[in-house]
Structures are given as C-alpha cells and as structure tokens.
Amino acid sequence: MAIRCPDGCGEIISVNLDPRTGPAWRLFERAGAVTLYPSVWRETGCEAHFILWRDDLIWCDGLESPRWKDDELKRRVRSILPPRGAAHKHFEELAVQIDGIPWEVLWACNSLVADGVASSSVKGSRFGLAPDAPPTKSSIVDRRA
Numbered sequence: 001m002a003i004r005c006p007d008g009c010g011e012i013i014s015v016n017l018d019p020r021t022g023p024a025w026r027l028f029e030r031a032g033a034v035t036l037y038p039s040v041w042r043e044t045g046c047e048a049h050f051i052l053w054r055d056d057l058i059w060c061d062g063l064e065s066p067r068w069k070d071d072e073l074k075r076r077v078r079s080i081l082p083p084r085g086a087a088h089k090h091f092e093e094l095a096v097q098i099d100g101i102p103w104e105v106l107w108a109c110n111s112l113v114a115d116g117v118a119s120s121s122v123k124g125s126r127f128g129l130a131p132d133a134p135p136t137k138s139s140i141v142d143r144r145a
C-alpha cells in the first residue's frame, strides 16, 4: 500500500501489509473505512508520525482522539480485562479477543483507567482491572471458565 505523505512534503510512503516479508502493518476495514495499525512513522525526511483511523488522519503528538467515544466497546473491553492480581494484558491482545481495532481498544482502556476501573502498566500498553473495581457479571463468568 502506498500513501502520499499527509504533511504535504510530497513523498510517497510505502506500507507493507504482508507479514511474510518482514514487519507489517495491519489493515482493518469497518463499514467501508480503513484503519492502519500501528502508526506510520517516517524516520527520515519530514519525520511525519500519524495514525490512519477509519479514513481519518490523526497526528501522533498526543495519541488521543477526543472525537472517539464508544461506551459499548468500553463495556466489552472491561468484560475481558484480566481480574485483579492477574497479569496485565497488552491492548493488542485484548483487541484480538474481541475482534476490535487496536487503537479503539487502547482508547477504551485509557478511558477505563481514567474512570478508575482499569489500571495500566508497561508505559500504558498493558491493562487489567483496577484493584478496587467492582466485579462485572462477565468477569465472574470468566473466572469460572
């Protein structure tokens, strides 16, 4: 996949989508809109760093999307967070579990941390339920499984 660099420098960035040929990005299509994971970071030239999320461009100065809000996804992420005392899981792993877009699962996790429901570790990449989070129905089911 080739992308014209969005900062206007005119360069074409090639994005490898084939994991057999080395480090590759993953492309997610939802409702006709395209998301690329992880971010694209040009280490030379203009050094542009951005995310393509549902056909929208997000510059990586903050990694936060104020327009994003999805309570249903937050609920689903919360239901699969490792219980208190268990090892935290990487948000990519959580995304695979619910067939979610990794960015959105990360944002959901961050939002749960802000709510005091989840806690994070390893520079905010791994998540679990916060020690004082009230149990949910589905986490009880998880524990029995």
Ligand SMILES: [Zn+2]
Pocket: 005, 006, 007, 008, 009, 010, 011, 046, 047, 048
């Ligand atoms: Zn550029």
